[in-house]
Amino acid sequence: MTSKAPADCFVYITLPGQTEQVTAGRYALSVDRNGNPFGRFVYGRSYLERQNAVALDPVELKLSSRTYTTAALNGVFGALRDASPDYWGRRVIQRHLGKAQPGEMEYLLYSPDDRAGALGFGLNQEPPAPKRSFNQTLDLAKVQAIADAIVAEEEVPADAARDQVGNLLLVGTSMGGARPKAVVEDEAGLWIAKFNVGTDAWNSARVEQAMLLLARACGLTTAESRVVEVAGRDVLLVKRFDREKTPAGYVRARMISALTLLRAEDTYQSRDRWSYVQLAEELRRVCAEPEQNAAELFRRMCFNALISNVDDHPRNHALIAKEEDWKLSPSYDLTPAVPVSVERRDLAMECGDAGRFANASNLLSQNARFLLERDRAVAIIDTMEAQVRDLWYPTARGAGVSAGDCDKIAGAFAYQGFRRRST
Numbered sequence: 001m002t003s004k005a006p007a008d009c010f011v012y013i014t015l016p017g018q019t020e021q022v023t024a025g026r027y028a029l030s031v032d033r034n035g036n037p038f039g040r041f042v043y044g045r046s047y048l049e050r051q052n053a054v055a056l057d058p059v060e061l062k063l064s065s066r067t068y069t070t071a072a073l074n075g076v077f078g079a080l081r082d083a084s085p086d087y088w089g090r091r092v093i094q095r096h097l098g099k100a101q102p103g104e105m106e107y108l109l110y111s112p113d114d115r116a117g118a119l120g121f122g123l124n125q126e127p128p129a130p131k132r133s134f135n136q137t138l139d140l141a142k143v144q145a146i147a148d149a150i151v152a153e154e155e156v157p158a159d160a161a162r163d164q165v166g167n168l169l170l171v172g173t174s175m176g177g178a179r180p181k182a183v184v185e186d187e188a189g190l191w192i193a194k195f196n197v198g199t200d201a202w203n204s205a206r207v208e209q210a211m212l213l214l215a216r217a218c219g220l221t222t223a224e225s226r227v228v229e230v231a232g233r234d235v236l237l238v239k240r241f242d243r244e245k246t247p248a249g250y251v252r253a254r255m256i257s258a259l260t261l262l263r264a265e266d267t268y269q270s271r272d273r274w275s276y277v278q279l280a281e282e283l284r285r286v287c288a289e290p291e292q293n294a295a296e297l298f299r300r301m302c303f304n305a306l307i308s309n310v311d312d313h314p315r316n317h318a319l320i321a322k323e324e325d326w327k328l329s330p331s332y333d334l335t336p337a338v339p340v341s342v343e344r345r346d347l348a349m350e351c352g353d354a355g356r357f358a359n360a361s362n363l364l365s366q367n368a369r370f371l372l373e374r375d376r377a378v379a380i381i382d383t384m385e386a387q388v389r390d391l392w393y394p395t396a397r398g399a400g401v402s403a404g405d406c407d408k409i410a411g412a413f414a415y416q417g418f419r420r421r422s423t
Helices: 078-082 087-097 102-109 137-151 162-170 205-218 268-273 278-286 289-308 358-365 374-398 403-412
Strands: 008-012 021-031 037-043 067-070 119-122 181-188 187-197 223-231 234-240 243-246 249-252 254-257 317-319
Touching: 008 102, 021 102, 021 119, 078 119, 078 254, 087 102, 102 119, 187 205, 187 243, 205 223, 205 234, 205 374, 205 403, 278 289, 289 358, 289 374, 358 374, 374 403
Parallel strands: none
Antiparallel strands: 008 021, 008 119, 021 037, 037 067, 181 187, 187 234, 223 234, 243 249, 254 317
């Protein structure tokens, strides 16, 4: 397709407790006099007059009649970016459109109806009816085969391309990630199906399931999950925590990434704003229960350090709002890594006075910012370290991780430098 992308679109939202979308406002993307992308958003008057109207996010787009503008993120507001496809979803849309690099507006308009959060986008003032059905779990084998073809950059047979790529457009954004995934449905609701790929160093589906189970054992709130076997291969299913199935349809929760809350960009040039400490400060400002949310973030930060999850970037943390109030979402995308160094490992986000250094003294250095007394913070770390050290292996084996894969990931847990003095 070579048609020019639209310059503006309507933004829809599913209000708390509802299953049908309403029109919240209008978003326009243009360029300034220097040719740089420039975005504008304005809430509709009729939307502002609703008694149950809620803001798209608690940071940039608060309820107001003003015209909001941004030159950041290629002119895309953070809350809109969070509803846009992730890396994998963009690959699918590129294939669908036949373009190497679609514009940001095209990504918004062609991303799936069941994107993360409660927002939607379209060219008509009236929102479309919500989809009532999604890929069923029994179709996973078909979806997995198409995902493999896209990963390998192989051609999909011409007579099947439209239907097959159309199926994969039901891709959950899930706040980040480059792994093949799709939204599937069963009697319990919607799930993100995450597929293994041939280049994996271990069975990623089984290992990630083990980390979610281990996190729950350590007291973290995590997404519900399970592993299923499809055509002889394991697939991880993670329950959508921004959706609730009801007889009338799906109730949606608003959702924004920590990247948006931190007013940061998804680039290493913006890394000075990737910070657990700053995120704790922001949670305290926007959450209805700041102490509970800040403490949960502290536990998540400690857990990531103890399993060497060095992919804990701000797109892998999120806030959700099922009603009016915002809170930290359940944990997701928990993956161990085994860097060469056993003396020092760094998280993706700053976690204390010594920057990103993933060790106990650094995690403790800013305990007050997480609204924790030092004794309580010490107890959290000590208890969790013992739990990770003692439980990771039996938890992994119980989740079906092979003994060989356990050997491969063993160096991730409570690594030697975790107790090294931070300097």
